[in-house]
Amino acid sequence: MNRHLAEGTLQALLDGELPPGERTAAEAHLAGCGECAAAARELRAIHERAAAVLARGDVPAPVAQAQMSLRARRARQRQGHWGDARRALLRAAVLVLALAGVAAAAVPGSPVRAWIVETVLPARKAPLAPRVGRAPVPPPRQAEAPPSPTGISIRLDGGAVRVVLTGASPRLRVTARLVDGDRAGVLARGRAAQGARFRTAPGRIEVVGAGAGEIEVEIPRAARAATVEVNGRVLVAKRGDSLRVLAPAGEPGEGPAVRVGG
Secondary structure (H helix, E strand, O other), X not given: OOOOOOHHHHHHXXXXXXXXXXXXHHHHHHHHOHHHHHHHHHHHHHHXXXXXXXXXXXXXXXXXXXXXXXXXXXXXXXOOOHHXXXXXXXXXXXXXXXXXXXHHHHOOOOHHHHHHHHHHHHHHOOOOOOOOOOOOOOOOOOOXXXXXXXXXXXXXXXXXXXXXXXXXXXOOEEEEEEEOOOEEEEEEEHHHHOOOXXXXXXXXXXXXXXXXXXXXXXXXXXXXXXXXXEOOEEXXXXXXXXXXXXXXXXXXXXXXXXXXXX
């Protein structure tokens, strides 16, 4: 024979079910084919061990033999790798255990249970290849909450007030407006509130390090004199009953933008 023995032929040979002519040819093939001979030895070892364990599990030998032969005859109808015959034999043994109701298979330390764990389960569960998945997706970054507005106010000193911004960002926006009352105040919003530091003196509010946000300056209408100075330049001043911008706003990015509100 040039081809390997079919799985059904191997199992039928072990069961003694091959016709004389086929048996002689199969035995001759095994004598010259190491691979088929190794397969037959493994099937025979599994068969013998299963039979021994089933006997210790109080399964009647005729029942076990009949069930395993039935599985073998069904396997003989298929052609393929001898490993399918091995799996058919193992499935037959499991079926016999279920049909015979061998309670010992569920008892730790029993020979039936040991045989199932050592022989049946490895045959039924092929090793799983390591899962290769995509790298875990990091959770979306949540937008940082804007800083809370912060500010300070003082009373007029002799009817006058001076607001001084030093180290202000060129992208700072400054808005000055008149308000009722006798208190002058400064409120920093957005990024201007992150690094801004406030200092006060009689009639003076100083804001140091305001970032690229917004500064709101409130000047009392009752003030007789008031100025807003940014980075060494007086940009807003109170003249009479109104506020005036004394220096035009530069190009975007060149300096803080200043405007006068209502």
